[in-house]
Amino acid sequence: MPRKLSFGEAQFGASPIGQFHLQHQTIILSIGYLVVQWAALDLLKFMIIALSSFLTILTIYEFLIRRNNVMRFLFGVKMRVLSDIARPTEPATRSISASFGK
Numbered sequence: 001m002p003r004k005l006s007f008g009e010a011q012f013g014a015s016p017i018g019q020f021h022l023q024h025q026t027i028i029l030s031i032g033y034l035v036v037q038w039a040a041l042d043l044l045k046f047m048i049i050a051l052s053s054f055l056t057i058l059t060i061y062e063f064l065i066r067r068n069n070v071m072r073f074l075f076g077v078k079m080r081v082l083s084d085i086a087r088p089t090e091p092a093t094r095s096i097s098a099s100f101g102k
Contacts, residue, residue: 020057
């Protein structure tokens with residue numbers, strides 16, 4: 001039986017979706033402009049454009065947007081509080097006995 005995603009796991013994927021959408025056209029057109037001029041099979045060109053644009057967008061999001069509060073603000077992503085960055089989050093699931101202090 002497939003395991004369901006918890007709220008914490010699904011939350012990471014929600015923020016990059018908007019950023020991916022904002023960046024994809026510019027990145028795909030830039031890479032595509034260079035790759036289409038090559039003398040290669042069309043399927044190979046498509047695969048290169050798709051893979052390289054996907055990796056470029058993920059890299060830009062991870063290193064330029066996600067880790068930088070100024071860029072997060074400019075791209076409309078919720079800014080990270082300094083206390084969230086400094087300390088790791090506690091696990092989402094706790095036992096009932098731990099809730100009552102036993």
